[in-house]
Amino acid sequence: MRCAAVVAAAAAVLGAAAPAHAVILTTFVSVTQGITLRVGSAGGTVDEVTFDVSNADVAPSPGAVTGGGVGAVLVTVSADKTGLFSPSTVTLTASSAAGLPCITVTTCASTVIPFSSIGWVSSNLDTGTNAGNDIQTGSFNGSASQQLAQFGLPNFIQTFLQGSSRTQMSNTLTFSYANSTLYPAGSYQGRVTFTAAMN
Incomplete structure (x- = not known):
């Protein structure tokens, strides 16, 4: 059996992304308000993480x-804030509700593996004032809007004193398949969509 979890990004791109220097880092610069999300490779490429379940992994x-394929997947969110009454929070969610349906119908028919079978280890975790606000080690829950991270932007006083700001979060996720249920042999494929929003 082979599972392929396709990692895709859906992002509102309203500003340019800054280079990653820390997990959640705020810099005060002259920027235009907006948000940028990048999941995996640059240039619109959809990265694929594969799980080859065979031999001793079966019984x-x-x-x-x-996971094989691209290996670790970098997730970066950059939020640019201007003005005193602009957004104050960034939220990253994932939609994995569709699961991983069988794509070799002669062997696994209409079987769907839930995305809750796929988890990740997150590295480059924030250990400072934003500890716990970035993407923690976990697994997909199979919902249409699973919150993965939520972090704050500079407050009213900081914005008043410093002006425009850019806050960036960056984590690297290494995926694994739980393999706790025996599914019919075949190939399965699904896609997770990530969404970042400011409010």
């Missing part, structure tokens, strides 16, 4: 399978 003692 008698199946264990978790580490």
Whole structure:
């Protein structure tokens, strides 16, 4: 059995992205208000993480399978804020509700593997004042709007004193397939869509 989890990004791109220097970092610069989301490779490429479940991973003692393909996936959100009454919070969500349907119908028919079978280890976690606000190690829950991260932007006083700001969050996710349920042999493929919003 082979599972392919396609990692895709849906982003509102209203400003240019800054280079990553830390997990959640705010700099005060002259910017135009907007938000940028990047998941995986640049240039509109949709990255694919694959899980090859075979041999000892099938029986008698199946264990978790580490993702192949692109390997680790970088997730970066950059939020540019201007003005005293502009947005104050950035939220990153993921939609994995469609699961991973069988694409070799002669062997696995209409079977769908839920995305809750796929988890990740997050690296480059913030250990400062934003600890716990970036993407923590976890797994998809199969919903249409799973919150993965939420962090604040500079407050009223900071914006008044410093002016425009850019806040960037960056985590690297390494995926694995739980392999806790035996599904019919075949290939399965699905897509997760990430969305970043400011409010």
